[in-house]
Amino acid sequence: xxxxxxxxxxxxxxxxxxxxxxxxxxxxxxxxxxxxxxxxxxxxxxxxxxxxxxxxxxxxxxxxxxxxxxxxxxxxxxxxxxxxxxxxxxxxxxxxxxxxxxxxxxxxxxxxxxxxxxxxxxxxxxxxxxxxxxxxxxxxxxxxxxxxxxxxxxxxxxxxxxxxxxxxxxxxxxxxxxxxxxxxxxxxxxxxxxxxxxxxxxxxxxxxxxxxxxxxxxxxxxxxxxxxxxxxxxxxxxxxxxxxxxxxxxxxxxxxxxxxxxxxxxxxxxxxxxxxxxxxxxxxxxxxxxxxxxxxxxxxxxxxxxxxxxxxxxxxxxxxxxxxxxxxxxxxxxxxxxxxxxxxxxxxxxxxxxxxxxxxxxxxxxxxxxxxxxxxxxxxxxxxxxxxxxxxxxxxxxxxxxxxxxxxxxxxxxxxxxxxxxxxxxxxxxxxxxxxxxxxxxxxxxxxxxxxxxxxxxxxxxxxxxxxxxxxxxxxxxxxxxxxxxxxxxxxxxxxxxxxxxxxxxxxxxxxxxxxxxxxxxxxxxxxxxxxxxxxxxxxxxxxxxxxxxxxxxxxxxxxxxxxxxxxxxxxxxxxxxxxxxxxxxxxxxxxxxxxxxxxxxxxxxxxxxxxxxxxxxxxxxxxxxxxxxxx
Ligand SMILES: *[C@@H]1O[C@H](CO)[C@@H](O)[C@H](O)[C@H]1NC(C)=O
Ligand SMILES: *[C@@H]1O[C@H](CO)[C@@H](O)[C@H](O)[C@H]1NC(C)=O
Numbered sequence: 001x002x003x004x005x006x007x008x009x010x011x012x013x014x015x016x017x018x019x020x021x022x023x024x025x026x027x028x029x030x031x032x033x034x035x036x037x038x039x040x041x042x043x044x045x046x047x048x049x050x051x052x053x054x055x056x057x058x059x060x061x062x063x064x065x066x067x068x069x070x071x072x073x074x075x076x077x078x079x080x081x082x083x084x085x086x087x088x089x090x091x092x093x094x095x096x097x098x099x100x101x102x103x104x105x106x107x108x109x110x111x112x113x114x115x116x117x118x119x120x121x122x123x124x125x126x127x128x129x130x131x132x133x134x135x136x137x138x139x140x141x142x143x144x145x146x147x148x149x150x151x152x153x154x155x156x157x158x159x160x161x162x163x164x165x166x167x168x169x170x171x172x173x174x175x176x177x178x179x180x181x182x183x184x185x186x187x188x189x190x191x192x193x194x195x196x197x198x199x200x201x202x203x204x205x206x207x208x209x210x211x212x213x214x215x216x217x218x219x220x221x222x223x224x225x226x227x228x229x230x231x232x233x234x235x236x237x238x239x240x241x242x243x244x245x246x247x248x249x250x251x252x253x254x255x256x257x258x259x260x261x262x263x264x265x266x267x268x269x270x271x272x273x274x275x276x277x278x279x280x281x282x283x284x285x286x287x288x289x290x291x292x293x294x295x296x297x298x299x300x301x302x303x304x305x306x307x308x309x310x311x312x313x314x315x316x317x318x319x320x321x322x323x324x325x326x327x328x329x330x331x332x333x334x335x336x337x338x339x340x341x342x343x344x345x346x347x348x349x350x351x352x353x354x355x356x357x358x359x360x361x362x363x364x365x366x367x368x369x370x371x372x373x374x375x376x377x378x379x380x381x382x383x384x385x386x387x388x389x390x391x392x393x394x395x396x397x398x399x400x401x402x403x404x405x406x407x408x409x410x411x412x413x414x415x416x417x418x419x420x421x422x423x424x425x426x427x428x429x430x431x432x433x434x435x436x437x438x439x440x441x442x443x444x445x446x447x448x449x450x451x452x453x454x455x456x457x458x459x460x461x462x463x464x465x466x467x468x469x470x471x472x473x474x475x476x477x478x479x480x481x482x483x484x485x486x487x488x489x490x491x492x493x494x495x496x497x498x499x500x501x502x503x504x505x506x507x508x509x510x511x512x513x514x515x516x517x518x519x520x521x522x523x524x525x526x527x528x529x530x531x532x533x534x535x536x537x538x539x540x541x542x543x544x545x546x547x548x549x550x551x552x553x554x555x556x557x558x559x560x561x562x563x564x565x566x567x568x569x570x571x572x573x574x575x576x577x578x579x580x581x582x583x584x585x586x587x588x589x590x591x592x593x594x595x596x597x598x599x600x601x602x603x604x605x606x607x608x609x610x611x612x613x614x615x616x617x618x619x620x621x622x623x624x625x626x627x628x629x630x631x632x
Contacts, residue, residue: 103239175193211238254279294327
């Protein structure tokens with residue numbers, strides 16, 4: 001993130017005159033009293049020397065204090081605080097509390113300058129269309145947030161309002177449209193902007209240009225608008241110049257009680273914006289937790305690798321949940337950031353955990369896959385004694401029993417060589433298709449989305465064979481391939497222990513989130529005791545399935561499985577559904593069924609020996625491929 005600070009190291013005010021004046025008057029005093037004894041003269045000279053020495057010491061000390069801090073960490077927080085105050089005071093004096101902001105809105109270029117320094121400059125048609133928003137600190141003029149909302153597209157206006165609501169009162173907010181920003185700018189968003197003081201917002205339409213500066217929670221500073229003359233052309237460039245009075249620093253900061261977590265908060269809130277309550281002066285949300293300890297914790301020394309890119313708001317939410325659940329230990333969590341992005345790193349500092357940025361390699365899916373490899377290698381290097389690592393992405397919530405779940409299941413990976421992962425996620429675990437929180441499955445498709453990885457598997461098998469940066473492979477698809485999997489399986493829960501909330505990313509969009517992830521279940525209790533753990537090993541599990549088949553009732557093939565009446569309105573019964581499956585990779589019938597059942601149908605997941613398990617209408621359903629499955 002760009003940070004613009006006007007004249008950041010302004011020279012400090014040093015009271016030279018007064019100090020030298022004191023010494024000078026002593027000299028005059030000396031020359032006016034000629035008849036005083038030599039001893040007294042000697043005394044005066046001594047006083048003079050002492051004064052000069054004290055002055056020099058004072059000057060040296062002052063200039064030392066004013067050295068710029070190389071890095072603001074928790075340890076030199078006090079220095080940071082002093083430095084900040086001095087900077088702000090100095091700045092305010094020099095600029096007499098004023099800044100000039102110039103904003104341009106046009107078809108191909110948007111720009112914002114503050115006192116002649118560009119804080120936004122985006123030129124070129126076909127890139128970054130929409131409303132550009134920049135948030136400035138009202139005391140320093142430094143940039144605290146920058147966002148683009150492509151309000152030509154649906155729902156971006158809602159995201160913009162959400163973002164605006166998260167900004168602290170008093171901040172300077174600047175808006176400018178590039179190309180087109182009104183097609184899906186609905187009335188709720190327009191009303192919100194009108195409430196911020198915009199006069200033109202209700203009249204802004206297709207391909208108009210618009211620039212607007214306002215104070216959050218306060219008044220409008222300035223606005224410019226040009227209408228587009230016809231559907232096929234753009235409005236003339238809007239240029240807006242405003243002079244803004246900067247606030248005294250005391251008004252731009254909060255007086256939180258001084259303690260360790262509030263220090264982190266203060267550093268964070270002085271740099272970035274758009275995080276809502278965490279920076280509230282009156283009622284800040286907590287950033288330190290003392291989560292309950294896990295009883296019989298089997299994973300107390302297992303590191304947690306959080307895989308992150310540049311979605312700092314996701315990371316903020318994810319870490320807030322993770323660190324508050326029972327068994328969480330911030331010291332074991334490391335966030336790996338794919339690139340030198342500042343804001344995600346600030347988020348890790350806010351939560352008081354380790355953040356590591358590294359250089360991206362490859363593009364698109366290859367980049368993600370390289371990011372995983374680098375992060376996993378680094379995790380095992382950072383924790384040389386750890387035999388396991390928990391891997392989790394930045395766009396997931398975790399359940400209150402997330403650590404408890406892994407603590408109860410970890411031993412299975414040690415004891416059963418036919419397993420190669422334990423995941424917190426069930427691809428078929430929708431609200432209507434799962435039910436039993438203490439039930440586990442074995443599946444051949446590794447789901448990821450919060451999983452336990454053994455060092456041995458990584459070091460001996462995965463790391464040496466990991467796809468190179470030139471391969472556009474999804475790392476998880478690669479891991480599911482039998483060339484890597486070698487007929488091994490993963491343990492998953494019936495009800496997931498993670499929830500996917502992210503709707504933006506390389507392979508994600510809001511539509512996809514709505515259809516495939518929004519209705520996923522997640523466990524809400526901290527202390528679920530998993531059942532039948534001793535029956536999860538290969539042979540025993542096959543026994544469990546055979547028992548279920550023996551006790552199950554076959555569903556009639558004469559009904560259309562897409563009809564709601566296909567599954568009887570019974571409770572706690574076991575039903576068997578035999579479907580056509582000519583070979584273990586013949587998924588034709590399954591795909592139709594998955595669509596009818598409104599479960600994951602984009603590819604085929606969650607099976608064990610050509611058999612799927614799920615719950616529908618309170619009943620346990622086993623879907624068995626014939627003749628591919630050994631259970632048929
Ligand atoms: C710091 O002070 C806040 C009140 O502002 C309090 O809620 C929090 O628990 C304190 N944190 C620590 C670590 O003492
Ligand atoms: C959930 O599954 C476990 C393991 O099969 C079983 O023991 C338990 O009775 C089930 N609970 C419910 C409520 O069906």
